[in-house]
Amino acid sequence: MMTLIIKVICVYLAGVGFGMIVNLPLRAFNVAGLSGVVGWLVYYLVSLLPSAGLGISNFCGAMAIGLFSMIMARIMKIPSIVFDVPGLVPLVPGSQAYLVVKSFTVGDSHLLGLYAAQLVWISGSIALGFIAAEGVFRVWQQIKAYRSIFKRS
Amino acid sequence: MASVENQSYYQLVINTCLLAGKIMVENGSDLQRVEDTIYRIGHNAKMKSINAYITVTMIMVSSTDPNIPAQMINVNKRSFNLTKVVKVNDLSRKFAAEQINIETFYQQLQLTDIQNDFFSLKMQVLGAILVSGPLVVVFRDNVIDALPACAVAAITWVFFYFMNRYFNIRFVSEFSSAFLLAGISALMVRIGWAHNMDDLIIGSVMPLLPGIPLTNAVRDLLAGNLVSGPARGVEALISACALGFGVAVGLHLF
Numbered sequence: 001m002m003t004l005i006i007k008v009i010c011v012y013l014a015g016v017g018f019g020m021i022v023n024l025p026l027r028a029f030n031v032a033g034l035s036g037v038v039g040w041l042v043y044y045l046v047s048l049l050p051s052a053g054l055g056i057s058n059f060c061g062a063m064a065i066g067l068f069s070m071i072m073a074r075i076m077k078i079p080s081i082v083f084d085v086p087g088l089v090p091l092v093p094g095s096q097a098y099l100v101v102k103s104f105t106v107g108d109s110h111l112l113g114l115y116a117a118q119l120v121w122i123s124g125s126i127a128l129g130f131i132a133a134e135g136v137f138r139v140w141q142q143i144k145a146y147r148s149i150f151k152r153s
Numbered sequence: 154m155a156s157v158e159n160q161s162y163y164q165l166v167i168n169t170c171l172l173a174g175k176i177m178v179e180n181g182s183d184l185q186r187v188e189d190t191i192y193r194i195g196h197n198a199k200m201k202s203i204n205a206y207i208t209v210t211m212i213m214v215s216s217t218d219p220n221i222p223a224q225m226i227n228v229n230k231r232s233f234n235l236t237k238v239v240k241v242n243d244l245s246r247k248f249a250a251e252q253i254n255i256e257t258f259y260q261q262l263q264l265t266d267i268q269n270d271f272f273s274l275k276m277q278v279l280g281a282i283l284v285s286g287p288l289v290v291v292f293r294d295n296v297i298d299a300l301p302a303c304a305v306a307a308i309t310w311v312f313f314y315f316m317n318r319y320f321n322i323r324f325v326s327e328f329s330s331a332f333l334l335a336g337i338s339a340l341m342v343r344i345g346w347a348h349n350m351d352d353l354i355i356g357s358v359m360p361l362l363p364g365i366p367l368t369n370a371v372r373d374l375l376a377g378n379l380v381s382g383p384a385r386g387v388e389a390l391i392s393a394c395a396l397g398f399g400v401a402v403g404l405h406l407f
Contacts, residue, residue, distance in 0.1 A: 003294075006290065007290065007291050010287030010288070011287065013283045014283060014284050014287045014291070014359075017279070017281065017282065017283025017284035018360070020272055020276055020279060020280025021277060021280040021281065021284065022233045022234075022364065023235055023236050023271055023272055028239070078239055078242070079182060079183075079186050079239065079242055081186070081235070081365075081368060081369070088364060089288070089362075089364065090291055092359070092362060092364075094292060094355050095292050095293065095351075097393070097397070098355045099351075100397075101397045101400050105401045105404045105405050130368075130371055130372070131371075131375055134375060
C-alpha cells in the first residue's frame, strides 16, 4: 500500500515535469499531473486482474487518459492534447524500448525478438485505447444530441 | 458580389485564419483542432463559405467567392510549445463571443507569433529531473537509483538545450544527448554512485522522448488525415531511432 502511494506521487510529479518540458500554460499543470495519475492507476488496477496481460492493461490505461482529457478539455476550455501528452508518459514502454536496444548491441537475437514483440504489442494497445476513447466520446455526444432533439419536440 | 471594402475585410479574415493555423501547427497541435479553429473563425467572421487544406508543412485557405483569391502559408519550423496553442484557442473563443474584433484578433495573433514564452532553462531542467527520477521508481521499483538518474537527466538536458540552440538539427542533438547519457551513466556506475545502469538509462532518457509527435500521429491518423499522420509518425520514428542508436553506440563504447 505504501509503495502504491509513493508510486502515485511519482506519477503525478512525472506528469507535471513533462508538462514543463513541453511548455504547458500554468493553469493546466495540476490537471496534467492528475491525468497521468488516472491513466496509471487504471493501468495498475487492471494489471492486477488474474487474466490481464500487457495488452489489456495498457489499453484500459490509454482509454482512461483519453476520456479524462476530453472531459477536462470541455470543462477547462483547453485543447485536449494538453492533457494527453503528460498523461501518456507513465505508460510509455520505455524499459522495453531500452531492452530492445540493449539486446541489439549485445547481439542476443532471441531476447531482441521477445522485447520487440512486447514493444509493438504495448504501443499498439495504447494507440487502440486512444481510438476507443474517441469512439466512446463520439457515441456519447450523439446520444446527447438526440436527447436534446427529443426534449425540444 | 464583394465590394472593395468587403474584399479587404475578407482578405483580413483569410490572413487571420492562416496565421492562427500556422501558429497552431508550428507548436504541435493536432490537425483536427487546427481545421476546426479555421472553420470557426471563418464562420464567426460571417464569411459565407471557406475551405481549408492543412498539412504539417503547408496551409491553404480559400473561399468560393471568385473575387477573393486563395492564399497559402508555409510552415517550416516545428517546436513544442503548447502554451501558444492554448493562447490561439483562447483568442478564437474571445472572437466567437464577440469580445474582440477581427483587427485586434490579427494583431494579437502576430504578437503571439513573435513572443518567446518558453520556460527558462532552470525550469526545463527541473522538469527533466521530475520526469526522470520518479519514473525510475515507477517502472523499475528502484528507489536507490532515482537520485543519480535525476542528476544524469539534468546534465543531459542542459547539453540538449544548447545543442538545439546552436546546431538546430533536432535528430543530431537527440543522438548526441543519448550518447552522452549512456556515457555518464556508465561513469556513475563505474565510480559507484549508482547501482543499476539499465535503470539509470531508462529513467534519464524519458525527458527526451518525442511525446507530442507520437500522440499527434495517432490522432491525425484517427481523424483520417492520411497525409499528415504518417508524416508525423515518421518524425517520431526518426527521433526514437536517433535516441536508440545514441544509447546503443554509448553502450558499445563504455
